[in-house]
Amino acid sequence: MDQAIVACSTPPGRGAISVVRISGKEVKSIINKLFSLEFDHGTSKVAKTSLSDGFNEKCLISCFEGPSSYTGEDVAEISCHGNPLIVRALIQKCIELGARNANPGEFTQRAFLNNKIDLAQSEAVIDLINASSNAAMVAASKSVSGNFGENVDKILESLRKIRILVESSIDFSDQDTNIDFMQINDLFKDFRRLLEDFDERIEEGIRIMSEHRVVVAGPPNVGKSSIMNILSGEEASIVTEIKGTTRDPIYKKIQIKDLQVDIYDTAGINDETIDEIEKLGIDKSRSLIEGADLVLEVVDAENKDFSLKKNENILKVFNKSDIFIPPKEFEGVVISALEKKNIGALEEKIYELLSGGGSDALFSARERHRNLVKKTFLEIDSCPDPIDMENVDIAAEHLRLADIFLGDIKSPMSADEFLGEIFSAFCIGK
Ligand SMILES: Nc1nc2c(ncn2[C@@H]2O[C@H](COP(=O)(O)OP(=O)(O)O)[C@@H](O)[C@H]2O)c(=O)[nH]1
Ligand SMILES: [Mg+2]
Numbered sequence: 249m250d251q252a253i254v255a256c257s258t259p260p261g262r263g264a265i266s267v268v269r270i271s272g273k274e275v276k277s278i279i280n281k282l283f284s285l286e287f288d289h290g291t292s293k294v295a296k297t298s299l300s301d302g303f304n305e306k307c308l309i310s311c312f313e314g315p316s317s318y319t320g321e322d323v324a325e326i327s328c329h330g331n332p333l334i335v336r337a338l339i340q341k342c343i344e345l346g347a348r349n350a351n352p353g354e355f356t357q358r359a360f361l362n363n364k365i366d367l368a369q370s371e372a373v374i375d376l377i378n379a380s381s382n383a384a385m386v387a388a389s390k391s392v393s394g395n396f397g398e399n400v401d402k403i404l405e406s407l408r409k410i411r412i413l414v415e416s417s418i419d420f421s422d423q424d425t426n427i428d429f430m431q432i433n434d435l436f437k438d439f440r441r442l443l444e445d446f447d448e449r450i451e452e453g454i455r456i457m458s459e460h461r462v463v464v465a466g467p468p469n470v471g472k473s474s475i476m477n478i479l480s481g482e483e484a485s486i487v488t489e490i491k492g493t494t495r496d497p498i499y500k501k502i503q504i505k506d507l508q509v510d511i512y513d514t515a516g517i518n519d520e521t522i523d524e525i526e527k528l529g530i531d532k533s534r535s536l537i538e539g540a541d542l543v544l545e546v547v548d549a550e551n552k553d554f555s556l557k558k559n560e561n562i563l564k565v566f567n568k569s570d571i572f573i574p575p576k577e578f579e580g581v582v583i584s585a586l587e588k589k590n591i592g593a594l595e596e597k598i599y600e601l602l603s604g605g606g607s608d609a610l611f612s613a614r615e616r617h618r619n620l621v622k623k624t625f626l627e628i629d630s631c632p633d634p635i636d637m638e639n640v641d642i643a644a645e646h647l648r649l650a651d652i653f654l655g656d657i658k659s660p661m662s663a664d665e666f667l668g669e670i671f672s673a674f675c676i677g678k
Contacts, residue, residue, distance in 0.1 A: 252272030252347035253351075254343065254350060255350035255676045256676070256677050257269045258677070263330030266332075267326065268326045268328065269326075269677060270326070271318075271322070271355055274346040275321070278324070279311065282297045283295035283296070285309060289311055290312070290316075293308070294307070295307060297341070305334055307326045308326070311324050315362065319358040320358065321358060321362065326338060351671075351672070353672060353678055368400065368617070369394060369396075369397060372396065373678065379457065380460065381508065381603065382506035387609040388457070388612040390610060395610055397658055399446055399449070399610070400446075402442070403654060406438060406439045407647065407651055410647060413432050413435070414644045417432075429636050429637070440628060447618070450617050450618050462509050462540065462541065463537055463542070465514050465533055466547055468493075469516065471568060472544075473513050474567075475565070475585050491516065491518065494513055494515050495525060495528075497512045497514050498512065504598055504599045514529075514533035515533050516530075517530055517533060541561060542601055543558060547564070548568040549571075549573075552575055563601060565583060566580060566583070567584065568586070621653075624650045627647070627650040627653065628646065
């Protein structure tokens, strides 16, 4: 693990600056040879290095001596001009001086292996990078600072209290000790309640981190593509008066307040079409509608009775209000894409429906955590109820397994392969 690793930690491409990061045993000597500079913890220094014939690059070098660094090893962050050629040359120099290319997530993996952070915190680092709303950033940063782990500890502590009593009742069963099974069963109920509460929190932690997919759907020619273009602020989709213009779904990332939204324009639903290509487009529309977090069901006066027959995650939009009046009973947002009328209200409603009116997430979470909690539930639900002298050894075994599953959330006992899988979801340089 000691060999230094190197990678560019900023996104690829050109920009004002890029940051190359190195971590490991050879960092001090690499910095020394590259910049004729003493590696000095907690300092940032400007120095030049020769990257190619006649080309000297001026860099800012920040030094963090292990264990007081992100990875727990010696780390240097070298800021250079944001040109991929400079970045490549700098990385090449580091490799010549003893480093190797870092794998995705390897800096964070080293932080984990050096006990700087637990596994749940490592996962939260990815969550923080990927967060697509303010609430998600808040939740992920709480997890990075250990809120999630503290919750796991609290539950584990409660489980271990029961385990100590249960195990000692087995060890001392032949002696005349007073085992209070009433206390064990009460503690067991408290533990279950804690776990239920944690499970709900995990659910919210997963929900807050999920991406938001909005699909614009409805019959042909009602103005779906026009709405897509207004919401994305670009001419993303072709708009014509010809039915069946949009075939393949068009996708854009848009920002509504603090929320990042993936929006899809789709082919109009037209069950009467005999055009084979249009039919394929409609199939794609239907599957996107299925997987959407929110569907904008767009209609106009000529299609006012159209319905996708979907009850959940639907926002009805009546378009072309510049030339038509919506039916009295219409429940939804009334807009005119052509005249850009009421678009603010449409965005407001999309935001409200997607953000669910805010979040009280205590931390960010993911499926891996939910699955481990599920397995824990299976064990504790297999425990005899109530636990007594006759069945206490069966209870002990289930509680032992529950302990393993819960413990796996923060520090899995399993193999490198599994860790590799988790860290490979990172970007290179993190
Ligand atoms: N009057 C009026 N026409 C519109 C409005 N929105 C779209 N259109 C027109 O309706 C036609 C179909 O629009 P388009 O966005 O391609 O609809 P799509 O087939 O549902 O994607 C085009 O001629 C648009 O100019 C609107 O708000 N008012
Ligand atoms: Mg269209």
